[in-house]
Amino acid sequence: MSFTLGANQYGKAGIRLVSVERDGDRHFVTDFTVATALAGRLDDTHYTGDNSAVLATDTQKNTVYAFAREYGVGEPEAFGLRLARHFVKTQEPIYHARIRIEQHTWERLAPHGEPAPHSFVRSGGETRRAEVIVTEEHDVSVSSGLGDLTVLNTTNSEFHGFPRDKYTTLPETRERMLATSVEAWWDHSSEDVDWGKSYADARDALVTAFASTYSLSLQQTLFSMGSHVLRKCPSVDEIRLSLPNKHHNLVDLTPFGLDNPNQVYVAPTEPYGLIQGTVHRERELPSAGPQLW
Numbered sequence: 001m002s003f004t005l006g007a008n009q010y011g012k013a014g015i016r017l018v019s020v021e022r023d024g025d026r027h028f029v030t031d032f033t034v035a036t037a038l039a040g041r042l043d044d045t046h047y048t049g050d051n052s053a054v055l056a057t058d059t060q061k062n063t064v065y066a067f068a069r070e071y072g073v074g075e076p077e078a079f080g081l082r083l084a085r086h087f088v089k090t091q092e093p094i095y096h097a098r099i100r101i102e103q104h105t106w107e108r109l110a111p112h113g114e115p116a117p118h119s120f121v122r123s124g125g126e127t128r129r130a131e132v133i134v135t136e137e138h139d140v141s142v143s144s145g146l147g148d149l150t151v152l153n154t155t156n157s158e159f160h161g162f163p164r165d166k167y168t169t170l171p172e173t174r175e176r177m178l179a180t181s182v183e184a185w186w187d188h189s190s191e192d193v194d195w196g197k198s199y200a201d202a203r204d205a206l207v208t209a210f211a212s213t214y215s216l217s218l219q220q221t222l223f224s225m226g227s228h229v230l231r232k233c234p235s236v237d238e239i240r241l242s243l244p245n246k247h248h249n250l251v252d253l254t255p256f257g258l259d260n261p262n263q264v265y266v267a268p269t270e271p272y273g274l275i276q277g278t279v280h281r282e283r284e285l286p287s288a289g290p291q292l293w
């Protein structure tokens with residue numbers, strides 16, 4: 001019996017890069033987790049262990065740190081583009097480089113309302129994300145995203161009109177909490193983008209849509225969030241959203257002789273609904289960026 005090597009890639013994951021820019025006493029922190037993934041003419045290492053085409057993952061990791069010093073880190077999309085281009089340009093066997101970056105936020109502390117020059121607090125669990133792919137034919141794809149953006153509406157959410165079969169017990173509701181932890185990826189149609197502004201606009205569109213949509217289903221909220229991003233960000237072609245329904249259920253307090261006028265909730269973590277969807281402009285090509293499922 002003989003077997004053939006299929007699709008493969010390799011790289012270094014979990015490259016923790018923290019960079020401090022110093023403007024006199026005032027410091028600026030950028031905190032990335034970077035993952036590299038290279039693909040190319042790599043049959044030999046798999047079939048025979050001939051490593052002559054294998055740029056060591058250790059070298060890939062070193063390149064990330066060296067580039068941070070040589071060029072600065074800047075926006076994750078731009079840093080990823082520089083790295084991906086470097087690997088494809090300098091390594092003849094490598095025809096596809098993918099760089100994924102997750103950015104962790106440090107917020108400046110402000111004791112007594114005074115912004116501290118060099119003291120920070122890690123804010124929430126939310127992360128900004130970017131993925132860049134460069135091929136040897138110089139095809140470039142840039143996607144931006146975010147994860148763990150946890151949001152909650154304490155009202156303006158209903159869920160009713162769904163089919164009832166013999167297994168249905170869920171009551172219809174005209175008043176519920178709606179909470180989710182947003183994971184989203186959106187693709188850019190161009191590289192000529194102010195990445196920082198585009199990210200801020202997209203995030204703002206997501207939270208604005210979540211807060212302002214009177215929701216009859218999380219699916220409806222998903223479409224509204226995606227549409228807001230496409231409306232606000234001209235360079236974005238498609239957005240993919242993954243929205244776990246973080247259920248908040250009213251607790252029945254009648255056994256204790258108490259009413260519960262939408263005040264006391266239980267928030268079970270599992271099981272949870274998982275609502276996922278894509279929103280895109282009219283177009284023919286399917287998406288190229290990171291998939292959510």
Ligand SMILES: O=c1[nH]c(=O)c2[nH]c(=O)[nH]c2[nH]1
Pocket residue numbers: 159170216217218219245273
């Ligand atoms: O917004 C919702 N969408 C669903 O598909 C669903 N299913 C469910 O049990 N609760 C909800 N809520």
